[in-house]
Amino acid sequence: MAALGAPLRTFRALLRELRHAAGRSYRDTPAYRHVLAAFRAHRVTSEKLCRAQQELHFQAATYLCLLRSVREHEALHREYHGRGERSPQEVAGLVGFRLPQQPGGKG
Protein backbone atom coordinates (compact mmCIF):
# COMPACT_ATOMS: atom_id res chain seq x y z
CA MET A 1 0.00 0.00 0.00
CA ALA A 2 1.27 3.48 -0.87
CA ALA A 3 2.91 5.64 1.77
CA LEU A 4 0.13 8.11 2.54
CA GLY A 5 0.75 9.55 5.99
CA ALA A 6 -1.99 10.47 8.43
CA PRO A 7 -5.55 10.16 7.09
CA LEU A 8 -6.70 13.15 9.14
CA ARG A 9 -4.14 15.33 7.42
CA THR A 10 -5.25 14.21 3.97
CA PHE A 11 -8.91 14.84 4.71
CA ARG A 12 -8.28 18.25 6.24
CA ALA A 13 -6.22 19.29 3.23
CA LEU A 14 -8.93 17.96 0.92
CA LEU A 15 -11.64 19.95 2.68
CA ARG A 16 -9.42 23.03 2.44
CA GLU A 17 -9.01 22.57 -1.30
CA LEU A 18 -12.77 22.24 -1.69
CA ARG A 19 -13.20 25.47 0.27
CA HIS A 20 -10.83 27.26 -2.14
CA ALA A 21 -12.71 25.93 -5.12
CA ALA A 22 -16.19 26.72 -3.85
CA GLY A 23 -16.00 30.15 -2.22
CA ARG A 24 -18.58 31.41 0.26
CA SER A 25 -21.07 28.55 0.42
CA TYR A 26 -18.56 25.72 0.53
CA ARG A 27 -20.41 23.89 3.29
CA ASP A 28 -23.45 23.38 1.08
CA THR A 29 -21.60 21.92 -1.88
CA PRO A 30 -22.24 18.21 -2.61
CA ALA A 31 -18.50 17.51 -2.68
CA TYR A 32 -17.85 18.95 0.79
CA ARG A 33 -20.78 17.08 2.27
CA HIS A 34 -19.82 13.83 0.52
CA VAL A 35 -16.21 13.97 1.72
CA LEU A 36 -17.25 14.81 5.28
CA ALA A 37 -19.82 12.01 5.33
CA ALA A 38 -17.36 9.47 3.90
CA PHE A 39 -14.74 10.48 6.44
CA ARG A 40 -17.13 10.15 9.35
CA ALA A 41 -18.73 6.94 8.10
CA HIS A 42 -15.43 5.15 7.81
CA ARG A 43 -14.08 6.84 10.92
CA VAL A 44 -10.61 7.05 9.44
CA THR A 45 -8.03 6.41 12.13
CA SER A 46 -4.39 5.39 12.03
CA GLU A 47 -5.30 1.70 12.04
CA LYS A 48 -3.29 -0.02 9.37
CA LEU A 49 -5.46 -3.09 9.00
CA CYS A 50 -8.75 -2.01 7.50
CA ARG A 51 -8.64 -2.33 3.70
CA ALA A 52 -11.71 -0.23 3.01
CA GLN A 53 -10.23 2.60 5.06
CA GLN A 54 -6.97 2.40 3.15
CA GLU A 55 -8.79 2.46 -0.18
CA LEU A 56 -10.82 5.46 0.90
CA HIS A 57 -7.70 7.22 2.11
CA PHE A 58 -5.98 6.56 -1.22
CA GLN A 59 -9.00 7.93 -3.06
CA ALA A 60 -9.00 11.03 -0.88
CA ALA A 61 -5.27 11.54 -1.44
CA THR A 62 -5.75 11.16 -5.20
CA TYR A 63 -8.61 13.66 -5.27
CA LEU A 64 -6.55 16.06 -3.16
CA CYS A 65 -3.70 15.73 -5.67
CA LEU A 66 -6.13 16.47 -8.50
CA LEU A 67 -7.59 19.60 -6.91
CA ARG A 68 -4.21 20.91 -5.84
CA SER A 69 -2.52 20.28 -9.18
CA VAL A 70 -5.37 21.87 -11.15
CA ARG A 71 -5.20 24.97 -8.94
CA GLU A 72 -1.41 25.23 -9.25
CA HIS A 73 -1.51 24.59 -13.00
CA GLU A 74 -4.12 27.29 -13.50
CA ALA A 75 -2.08 29.75 -11.42
CA LEU A 76 1.01 29.05 -13.52
CA HIS A 77 -1.01 29.36 -16.70
CA ARG A 78 -2.38 32.73 -15.66
CA GLU A 79 1.08 33.93 -14.64
CA TYR A 80 3.06 32.81 -17.67
CA HIS A 81 0.82 31.76 -20.51
CA GLY A 82 -2.36 33.73 -20.15
CA ARG A 83 -1.37 37.06 -21.59
CA GLY A 84 -1.48 36.37 -25.29
CA GLU A 85 0.74 38.09 -27.79
CA ARG A 86 2.42 41.42 -27.16
CA SER A 87 1.45 44.38 -29.36
CA PRO A 88 4.12 45.86 -31.69
CA GLN A 89 4.40 48.83 -29.32
CA GLU A 90 5.17 46.54 -26.39
CA VAL A 91 7.71 44.57 -28.39
CA ALA A 92 9.52 47.76 -29.37
CA GLY A 93 9.38 48.89 -25.76
CA LEU A 94 11.16 45.71 -24.62
CA VAL A 95 14.42 46.97 -26.14
CA GLY A 96 13.79 50.62 -25.47
CA PHE A 97 12.52 51.65 -28.89
CA ARG A 98 9.38 53.48 -29.90
CA LEU A 99 7.50 52.86 -33.09
CA PRO A 100 7.80 55.72 -35.62
CA GLN A 101 4.66 57.81 -36.29
CA GLN A 102 5.59 58.90 -39.83
CA PRO A 103 6.61 56.71 -42.76
CA GLY A 104 10.33 56.50 -43.37
CA GLY A 105 11.09 56.09 -39.71
CA LYS A 106 10.90 59.80 -38.84
CA GLY A 107 9.33 61.10 -35.64
Add this chain to the structure above:
Amino acid sequence: LPRPPPTPAGSCPVEPCGRRAYAPPAERKRFYQNVSISQGEGGFEINLDHRKLKTPQAKLFTVPSEALAIAVATEWDSQKDTIKFYTMHLTTLCNTALDNPTQRNKTQLIRAAVKFLETDTVCYRVEEPPALAELQKNEWDPVVSWAEKRYNVTIGSSTNILGPNIPASTKETFISHLASYNMWALQGIEFVITQLKSLILSMSLIDRHITVEKAVLLSRLEEEYQIRRWGSVEWAHDYDLCELRARTAAGTLFVHLCSESSTVKHKLLQD
Protein backbone atom coordinates in the same frame (compact mmCIF):
# COMPACT_ATOMS: atom_id res chain seq x y z
CA LEU B 1 -9.61 8.01 -38.57
CA PRO B 2 -12.90 8.54 -36.73
CA ARG B 3 -15.69 10.23 -38.64
CA PRO B 4 -16.75 13.62 -37.29
CA PRO B 5 -20.21 13.65 -35.69
CA PRO B 6 -23.06 14.07 -38.18
CA THR B 7 -24.66 17.21 -36.71
CA PRO B 8 -22.94 20.57 -36.53
CA ALA B 9 -23.95 20.55 -32.86
CA GLY B 10 -20.65 18.71 -32.37
CA SER B 11 -18.75 20.35 -29.64
CA CYS B 12 -20.79 22.51 -27.25
CA PRO B 13 -22.22 20.69 -24.28
CA VAL B 14 -25.58 22.44 -24.21
CA GLU B 15 -26.18 24.47 -27.37
CA PRO B 16 -25.13 23.83 -30.98
CA CYS B 17 -22.40 26.18 -32.22
CA GLY B 18 -20.89 24.68 -35.40
CA ARG B 19 -17.30 23.87 -34.56
CA ARG B 20 -15.06 21.32 -36.26
CA ALA B 21 -15.20 17.60 -35.48
CA TYR B 22 -14.28 16.74 -31.89
CA ALA B 23 -12.36 19.90 -30.94
CA PRO B 24 -14.02 21.62 -27.96
CA PRO B 25 -13.64 25.40 -27.47
CA ALA B 26 -10.78 26.27 -25.11
CA GLU B 27 -12.74 28.79 -23.04
CA ARG B 28 -16.30 30.04 -22.77
CA LYS B 29 -18.18 32.34 -20.42
CA ARG B 30 -19.88 30.70 -17.48
CA PHE B 31 -23.52 30.66 -18.46
CA TYR B 32 -25.10 28.96 -15.47
CA GLN B 33 -25.66 29.83 -11.81
CA ASN B 34 -26.26 26.52 -10.14
CA VAL B 35 -24.82 23.07 -10.67
CA SER B 36 -26.71 20.09 -9.31
CA ILE B 37 -26.88 16.33 -9.66
CA SER B 38 -29.92 14.19 -10.34
CA GLN B 39 -30.45 10.50 -10.81
CA GLY B 40 -31.92 9.36 -14.10
CA GLU B 41 -32.51 6.01 -15.79
CA GLY B 42 -28.98 5.57 -17.09
CA GLY B 43 -27.21 6.87 -14.01
CA PHE B 44 -26.36 10.22 -12.49
CA GLU B 45 -26.81 13.41 -14.52
CA ILE B 46 -25.41 16.92 -14.18
CA ASN B 47 -27.71 19.92 -14.31
CA LEU B 48 -26.45 23.40 -15.19
CA ASP B 49 -29.36 25.50 -13.90
CA HIS B 50 -32.33 23.75 -15.53
CA ARG B 51 -30.36 22.36 -18.49
CA LYS B 52 -28.96 18.85 -18.57
CA LEU B 53 -25.30 18.53 -19.44
CA LYS B 54 -24.57 16.79 -22.73
CA THR B 55 -21.40 15.33 -24.25
CA PRO B 56 -19.66 16.92 -27.25
CA GLN B 57 -21.56 14.44 -29.43
CA ALA B 58 -24.82 15.67 -27.88
CA LYS B 59 -25.50 12.50 -25.86
CA LEU B 60 -26.98 12.86 -22.40
CA PHE B 61 -24.16 13.05 -19.84
CA THR B 62 -24.71 10.14 -17.43
CA VAL B 63 -22.19 8.55 -15.10
CA PRO B 64 -22.52 5.30 -13.16
CA SER B 65 -21.06 6.51 -9.88
CA GLU B 66 -22.52 9.17 -7.58
CA ALA B 67 -19.08 10.13 -6.26
CA LEU B 68 -17.91 10.65 -9.85
CA ALA B 69 -20.96 12.80 -10.61
CA ILE B 70 -20.25 14.91 -7.53
CA ALA B 71 -16.64 15.39 -8.60
CA VAL B 72 -17.72 16.39 -12.13
CA ALA B 73 -20.29 18.80 -10.70
CA THR B 74 -17.54 20.30 -8.55
CA GLU B 75 -15.43 20.87 -11.68
CA TRP B 76 -18.29 22.77 -13.28
CA ASP B 77 -19.05 24.73 -10.12
CA SER B 78 -15.39 25.70 -9.68
CA GLN B 79 -15.37 27.63 -12.92
CA LYS B 80 -15.38 31.39 -12.29
CA ASP B 81 -16.04 33.88 -15.11
CA THR B 82 -14.91 31.60 -17.90
CA ILE B 83 -15.18 27.85 -18.26
CA LYS B 84 -11.69 26.47 -18.67
CA PHE B 85 -12.27 23.11 -20.31
CA TYR B 86 -8.60 22.20 -20.16
CA THR B 87 -8.79 22.04 -16.36
CA MET B 88 -11.85 19.78 -16.31
CA HIS B 89 -10.15 16.43 -16.59
CA LEU B 90 -12.87 14.26 -15.06
CA THR B 91 -15.50 15.78 -17.36
CA THR B 92 -13.25 15.09 -20.33
CA LEU B 93 -12.75 11.48 -19.27
CA CYS B 94 -16.49 10.95 -18.88
CA ASN B 95 -17.10 12.50 -22.30
CA THR B 96 -14.53 10.14 -23.81
CA ALA B 97 -16.13 7.13 -22.14
CA LEU B 98 -19.61 8.15 -23.31
CA ASP B 99 -18.74 9.20 -26.87
CA ASN B 100 -15.80 6.87 -27.54
CA PRO B 101 -14.59 9.21 -30.30
CA THR B 102 -11.74 6.93 -31.37
CA GLN B 103 -14.36 4.18 -31.70
CA ARG B 104 -12.24 1.49 -30.14
CA ASN B 105 -13.73 -1.63 -28.60
CA LYS B 106 -12.52 -3.31 -25.42
CA THR B 107 -10.00 -5.57 -27.22
CA GLN B 108 -8.47 -2.67 -29.13
CA LEU B 109 -8.20 -0.59 -25.98
CA ILE B 110 -6.47 -3.41 -24.10
CA ARG B 111 -4.13 -4.04 -27.01
CA ALA B 112 -3.17 -0.34 -27.11
CA ALA B 113 -2.50 -0.40 -23.36
CA VAL B 114 -0.36 -3.55 -23.36
CA LYS B 115 1.55 -2.35 -26.43
CA PHE B 116 3.08 0.33 -24.20
CA LEU B 117 4.95 -2.37 -22.33
CA GLU B 118 7.35 -2.75 -25.26
CA THR B 119 8.58 0.80 -24.74
CA ASP B 120 7.74 1.14 -21.07
CA THR B 121 9.61 4.06 -19.51
CA VAL B 122 10.82 2.10 -16.49
CA CYS B 123 12.25 -0.66 -18.68
CA TYR B 124 14.07 1.65 -21.03
CA ARG B 125 17.45 2.41 -19.46
CA VAL B 126 20.41 4.61 -20.33
CA GLU B 127 24.05 3.69 -19.93
CA GLU B 128 25.27 7.21 -19.42
CA PRO B 129 25.58 9.51 -17.62
CA PRO B 130 26.41 6.99 -14.86
CA ALA B 131 24.60 9.05 -12.24
CA LEU B 132 21.37 8.85 -14.22
CA ALA B 133 21.83 5.13 -14.92
CA GLU B 134 22.30 4.59 -11.18
CA LEU B 135 19.23 6.69 -10.38
CA GLN B 136 17.12 4.69 -12.83
CA LYS B 137 18.35 1.44 -11.28
CA ASN B 138 17.58 2.59 -7.73
CA GLU B 139 14.20 4.11 -8.48
CA TRP B 140 12.84 1.89 -11.24
CA ASP B 141 14.12 -1.59 -10.34
CA PRO B 142 11.89 -1.82 -7.24
CA VAL B 143 8.74 -1.02 -9.20
CA VAL B 144 9.61 -3.50 -11.97
CA SER B 145 10.23 -6.21 -9.32
CA TRP B 146 6.95 -5.35 -7.69
CA ALA B 147 5.11 -5.80 -11.00
CA GLU B 148 6.91 -9.08 -11.71
CA LYS B 149 5.98 -10.44 -8.30
CA ARG B 150 2.44 -9.12 -8.23
CA TYR B 151 1.55 -10.44 -11.69
CA ASN B 152 3.91 -13.42 -11.69
CA VAL B 153 5.59 -12.39 -14.95
CA THR B 154 9.03 -11.67 -16.37
CA ILE B 155 9.64 -8.13 -17.56
CA GLY B 156 13.24 -7.07 -17.05
CA SER B 157 14.83 -3.92 -18.43
CA SER B 158 17.15 -3.05 -21.30
CA THR B 159 19.74 -0.52 -22.45
CA ASN B 160 19.18 -1.70 -25.99
CA ILE B 161 17.68 0.84 -28.38
CA LEU B 162 14.97 -1.69 -29.24
CA GLY B 163 13.87 -1.88 -25.64
CA PRO B 164 13.18 -4.89 -23.46
CA ASN B 165 12.13 -8.21 -24.90
CA ILE B 166 8.75 -8.87 -23.30
CA PRO B 167 7.73 -12.55 -23.38
CA ALA B 168 4.36 -13.34 -24.95
CA SER B 169 3.18 -14.92 -21.68
CA THR B 170 3.75 -11.62 -19.89
CA LYS B 171 1.64 -9.78 -22.44
CA GLU B 172 -1.09 -12.43 -22.13
CA THR B 173 -1.17 -12.03 -18.37
CA PHE B 174 -1.66 -8.28 -18.63
CA ILE B 175 -4.24 -8.69 -21.38
CA SER B 176 -6.35 -11.01 -19.27
CA HIS B 177 -5.90 -8.82 -16.18
CA LEU B 178 -7.06 -5.72 -18.02
CA ALA B 179 -10.01 -7.65 -19.45
CA SER B 180 -11.43 -7.84 -15.93
CA TYR B 181 -12.04 -4.07 -16.00
CA ASN B 182 -15.16 -2.59 -17.59
CA MET B 183 -15.06 -0.27 -20.59
CA TRP B 184 -15.17 2.95 -18.58
CA ALA B 185 -12.34 1.91 -16.26
CA LEU B 186 -10.32 0.80 -19.31
CA GLN B 187 -10.62 4.23 -20.92
CA GLY B 188 -9.21 5.61 -17.68
CA ILE B 189 -6.39 3.06 -17.54
CA GLU B 190 -5.39 3.70 -21.14
CA PHE B 191 -5.42 7.44 -20.41
CA VAL B 192 -3.12 7.08 -17.39
CA ILE B 193 -0.74 4.87 -19.39
CA THR B 194 -0.55 7.48 -22.17
CA GLN B 195 0.19 10.20 -19.63
CA LEU B 196 2.84 8.31 -17.65
CA LYS B 197 4.26 6.58 -20.74
CA SER B 198 4.41 3.39 -18.70
CA LEU B 199 2.13 0.41 -18.21
CA ILE B 200 4.05 -0.68 -15.13
CA LEU B 201 3.80 2.68 -13.37
CA SER B 202 0.11 2.86 -14.23
CA MET B 203 -0.64 -0.59 -12.80
CA SER B 204 1.44 0.25 -9.74
CA LEU B 205 -0.68 3.36 -9.27
CA ILE B 206 -4.02 1.67 -9.92
CA ASP B 207 -3.12 -1.16 -7.53
CA ARG B 208 -2.44 1.57 -4.95
CA HIS B 209 1.18 0.54 -4.54
CA ILE B 210 2.40 4.11 -5.14
CA THR B 211 0.80 7.56 -4.95
CA VAL B 212 0.10 9.82 -7.93
CA GLU B 213 2.95 12.14 -6.92
CA LYS B 214 5.38 9.20 -6.78
CA ALA B 215 4.19 7.78 -10.12
CA VAL B 216 4.62 11.17 -11.80
CA LEU B 217 8.07 11.57 -10.24
CA LEU B 218 9.14 8.15 -11.51
CA SER B 219 7.71 8.90 -14.94
CA ARG B 220 9.67 12.14 -15.12
CA LEU B 221 12.85 10.73 -13.57
CA GLU B 222 15.20 11.99 -16.25
CA GLU B 223 13.63 15.49 -16.21
CA GLU B 224 13.97 15.58 -12.43
CA TYR B 225 17.61 14.53 -12.75
CA GLN B 226 18.29 17.34 -15.25
CA ILE B 227 16.36 19.83 -13.12
CA ARG B 228 18.48 18.96 -10.09
CA ARG B 229 21.60 19.59 -12.18
CA TRP B 230 20.57 22.65 -14.16
CA GLY B 231 17.71 24.19 -12.23
CA SER B 232 13.97 24.36 -12.70
CA VAL B 233 12.24 26.65 -15.18
CA GLU B 234 8.92 27.42 -13.53
CA TRP B 235 6.93 28.27 -16.63
CA ALA B 236 7.91 25.01 -18.29
CA HIS B 237 8.93 22.41 -15.70
CA ASP B 238 6.46 23.21 -12.95
CA TYR B 239 3.75 23.85 -15.51
CA ASP B 240 4.23 20.41 -17.08
CA LEU B 241 4.56 18.78 -13.66
CA CYS B 242 1.26 20.20 -12.41
CA GLU B 243 -0.51 19.28 -15.62
CA LEU B 244 0.79 15.71 -15.55
CA ARG B 245 -0.17 15.34 -11.89
CA ALA B 246 -3.65 16.68 -12.56
CA ARG B 247 -4.28 14.35 -15.51
CA THR B 248 -2.81 11.30 -13.79
CA ALA B 249 -4.78 11.96 -10.60
CA ALA B 250 -7.97 12.42 -12.63
CA GLY B 251 -7.37 9.19 -14.56
CA THR B 252 -6.65 7.20 -11.41
CA LEU B 253 -9.67 8.55 -9.55
CA PHE B 254 -11.78 7.86 -12.64
CA VAL B 255 -10.64 4.22 -12.78
CA HIS B 256 -11.31 3.63 -9.11
CA LEU B 257 -14.72 5.29 -9.12
CA CYS B 258 -15.75 3.33 -12.22
CA SER B 259 -14.58 -0.03 -10.92
CA GLU B 260 -16.32 0.02 -7.56
CA SER B 261 -18.08 -3.28 -7.31
CA SER B 262 -21.77 -3.25 -6.66
CA THR B 263 -24.48 -4.97 -8.69
CA VAL B 264 -26.40 -1.76 -9.34
CA LYS B 265 -23.35 -0.11 -10.86
CA HIS B 266 -22.57 -3.14 -13.00
CA LYS B 267 -25.98 -2.84 -14.63
CA LEU B 268 -25.39 0.81 -15.46
CA LEU B 269 -21.95 0.42 -16.98
CA GLN B 270 -21.79 -0.58 -20.64
CA ASP B 271 -19.19 -3.21 -21.39
